[in-house]
Each structure stands twice: as C-alpha cells, then as structure tokens.
Amino acid sequence: MSAPVYNFAYLDEQTKRMIRRAILKAIAIPGYQVPFASREMPMPYGWGTGGVQVTASILGPEDVLKVIDQGSDDTTNAVSIRKFFTKTAGVRTTTSTLEATVIQTRHRIPETPLSETQVLVYQVPIPEPLRFLEPRETETRRMHALSEYGLMHVKLYEDIARHGHIATTYAYPVKVDERYVMDPSPIPKFDNPKLSDCPALQLFGAGREKRIYAIPPYTRVVSLDFEDHPFQPYRHDAQCELCGAADSYLDEVITDDRGSRMFVCSDTDYCETRRAMGYAAPARNSDAEPARD
Amino acid sequence: MTALNPDPAFASQAAFRALMEAFARPGEMRTLRGVTAPAPLAPATAALVQSLADYETPVWLDRSLAGAPAVAEWIRFHSNAPLVTDPGDAAFALVADPHTMPDFARFAPGSEEYPDRSTTVVIQVERFCGRSFSIEGPGNKTARSLAAEPLPDDFVERLHANRELFPRGIDLVLIAGERVTALPRSIRVVMET
Numbered sequence A: 001m002s003a004p005v006y007n008f009a010y011l012d013e014q015t016k017r018m019i020r021r022a023i024l025k026a027i028a029i030p031g032y033q034v035p036f037a038s039r040e041m042p043m044p045y046g047w048g049t050g051g052v053q054v055t056a057s058i059l060g061p062e063d064v065l066k067v068i069d070q071g072s073d074d075t076t077n078a079v080s081i082r083k084f085f086t087k088t089a090g091v092r093t094t095t096s097t098l099e100a101t102v103i104q105t106r107h108r109i110p111e112t113p114l115s116e117t118q119v120l121v122y123q124v125p126i127p128e129p130l131r132f133l134e135p136r137e138t139e140t141r142r143m144h145a146l147s148e149y150g151l152m153h154v155k156l157y158e159d160i161a162r163h164g165h166i167a168t169t170y171a172y173p174v175k176v177d178e179r180y181v182m183d184p185s186p187i188p189k190f191d192n193p194k195l196s197d198c199p200a201l202q203l204f205g206a207g208r209e210k211r212i213y214a215i216p217p218y219t220r221v222v223s224l225d226f227e228d229h230p231f232q233p234y235r236h237d238a239q240c241e242l243c244g245a246a247d248s249y250l251d252e253v254i255t256d257d258r259g260s261r262m263f264v265c266s267d268t269d270y271c272e273t274r275r276a277m278g279y280a281a282p283a284r285n286s287d288a289e290p291a292r293d
Numbered sequence B: 001m002t003a004l005n006p007d008p009a010f011a012s013q014a015a016f017r018a019l020m021e022a023f024a025r026p027g028e029m030r031t032l033r034g035v036t037a038p039a040p041l042a043p044a045t046a047a048l049v050q051s052l053a054d055y056e057t058p059v060w061l062d063r064s065l066a067g068a069p070a071v072a073e074w075i076r077f078h079s080n081a082p083l084v085t086d087p088g089d090a091a092f093a094l095v096a097d098p099h100t101m102p103d104f105a106r107f108a109p110g111s112e113e114y115p116d117r118s119t120t121v122v123i124q125v126e127r128f129c130g131r132s133f134s135i136e137g138p139g140n141k142t143a144r145s146l147a148a149e150p151l152p153d154d155f156v157e158r159l160h161a162n163r164e165l166f167p168r169g170i171d172l173v174l175i176a177g178e179r180v181t182a183l184p185r186s187i188r189v190v191m192e193t
C-alpha cells in the first residue's frame, strides 16, 4: 500500500480529460487544428511537448510505446521521452515498429506499414500551414473557415517560377479529406503519400502553439500540387549502404573527418530488421549505380 | 517502479480509448465497461461522463434523464459538470429516450472558425439491429453498415443535414449495454438499406 507518487503518465486527470476531448474533436474534424490548454512539461519546447501530452493522454497500461526522432530510436530526444513514459506510466517500450501500439515521432513516418491497431503521434513545432503567409491568427482562422487557400497555391507556384519545381521538401502542405489544408509536421515529402489511407490513426500535437489535430484512418490526404507540376516525393537516388534498401528514405551521413559520406536508412528499425533478415550492403560501385526513378 | 493511482485513472483511460477508437472508425463497435449509476443513466454512458466531463463541460439531459433527480445528482457528484437546460449550451448531451430527442439543430454546431465548440450527443439505444444504413468517409476503408434502435424515424435525414454543415455539426455516440459506436460529423450516409 503506497500513495501515488505520480499521476499515471505524468499529467493530472483534469488535463488529460481536456486533451482527450480535444482529440475527439480533432478526429471528428479531420485536419482542423483544435486549440487546447497546453501544460508545462518537464522538458523544453522543441522536445515534443505537444506530442508528449497527446501520448500521455491516450496511453494505457497495456500499450507498447515506440519513440522515434527523425527515424531513429536512439537519439537523446527519443531516449528521454521513452524513459519519461517508462518512469511515469510503467509502459513497455520497443524499437520495433511492428510491436508498438503507440508510436511517437518527430519528423518521420516509419517505413514499415502501420496497422489498424496502432496510433501514430507526431510532435509538431508549427501547426499552422498558412502561418508563413499570414502571421495573424484571426486571419488564418478565417482563411481555414472559408477554405480560402488560394495564397498557398500562389506561394507554391512562385516556387515553380523561381526554381522550376516546388522547392518545399519538408512540411509539405496537404489537404485532408478535401477540406482542411494541414501541415504534416516537418516530415520529408517522401513520407507524404504514407499520410493518406493509412490504417492507423494519426494524431498531431503542438505544445508551444497549443494545437491538436488528426487524420483518421483511411482518410484521403492529398499533397498540394498543380496539373502541370504534380507532387513528387523525393529520395536520394541510391541504396542504403548497410541494408541495400532501394525504397527507404535515406540520410547522408559523414563517416570520417575527411568528409566521406554514405547513405543509410533514416529509419533505424527498418534498416536493422532488414540486416537481421540477411539483407546487406550493395556491391560498392557508386558511379555505376543503376538509376532509379 | 509502480505506476499508480490504479482504478479511476485506468478506467477513465480505457473508456476514453474505446471512444477514441469509435470516433476513429465510425460505425465499428467497441466495448466500454460501465460504472454503477442511477437509471435511466446507462452504466456505459456514466463511464463516459466520468471519463470526459468536468466543470468545463456543460451537460444537458433529455426529459427522461432530467426526470430522475438521482441522475443529475450523480453527474454533479462524479463530474462537477454544470447541468444546462438549453441543449445549445451543452458540450455533452445525454439522451435516454431517442424517440423524443430534440432536432440536431438545437444542439451547438460550433462556428465556422471554431467548429470544435459543438455538442457531443450520447444516445442510449436498446440494441444494434433493425433498419440499417450505410456510412462512409474518414475512418472506414469501405462503406460500413450500421443499425440501431430505437432512433427517430428521420435519423438518416438528420445525419445528412448534419454533414451539410461540415465542418460545423454535432458528433454522435450510440450506446447499448457495453457496446459503443460513434458517428462523428465527418461521416457521409451513402444509402439506406
């Protein structure tokens, strides 16, 4: 018999109720940013306080939690969030995408396809896709209310005029279920197609900006584009030099102090799983690498 | 390491999670363990009230629930939620007698700027069978069929009208025994079968 030392998953019940209500509204209005009263968390903004509050509000004792930071389970950020929930909720954690029931992520969607029994929670720094066009909250709110998204298209088209293509490569804006334009958080646009028709529920939490939004399972999510300049996901034209994957998103990492570089999967679980299955690096002959489209 | 405060927090989480899954997959049935509450407040409805309502969420009771003083007392005691007489002021509206429920338009649909400032209507039905209708939209890979009774005769028309308001509108929760399903405003009724 011991008195509670923590609230389960840190947040008090009153806060969780408020966040839970916001999550339900977010699911009912796909892509709409629901305001919520964000709480101070024992970690600085930029460390995913919005995602952490969403995770804390949905997590139960049966859950298995995975936390990734740009695809990796091992960064300081991912490790400390995992520790936080081990300590405050006693939940089991994993690095395996398949085993997890709740995955909190910063800036990536796992390569392994998600399932209906999973929830993906995104840490979001800037939830408002129109913010860089219009700094006033009252105005962006009005623009969303009226579906007034012309300015967003103008900005993308200016990109094309200037660069010959849409230069945005991260946080590439999407339209959810033909209604709200939404910022998918700074995931690479390579990940954008995975947002659409995903079997898992996707929740987005922005702590500093106090917004929660959602993409329900099997919801159509379209990356904004133009008929003559269709959306194109991007990945380096290479194979992972550890597991040989030719379909995963690659990071270019510097391997020594002479600036040698190699391409490796950004999703460490995906890469390790493949290596454990016996996949290995391709024969090194980078000049003759067959071009992929 | 013990992680604590067992019953109420876990029960609350479980009830919420069932409802979250129900909202995420409209028309799919989830299980929601009820709590003891005075009739005609259903145990599963009471569990949702305990899990989600508090002093910030005005609750409206239909005539059948309002007619049982023990219900109002239970809600005040267990949630601290203020009870309101105008359904348009309610964050949660509880309906024990679906036949006499007010028109959807009398609940709060939210505004164009803040469509989240709307009413969630919890309807206690007797069973999930009877005349079925088919829904699609976010949450469902293919159309899903749903039946519940009793419901107002023009329930499907009401759902249509609710969708017309999108992103404004009300979200519905249907409860029978320990089974719960949700019809958030995002659904589209595709046919009546």
Ligand SMILES: [Zn+2]
Binding pocket: A240, A241, A242, A243, A244, A245, A264, A265, A270, A271, A272, A274
């Ligand atoms: Zn790899």
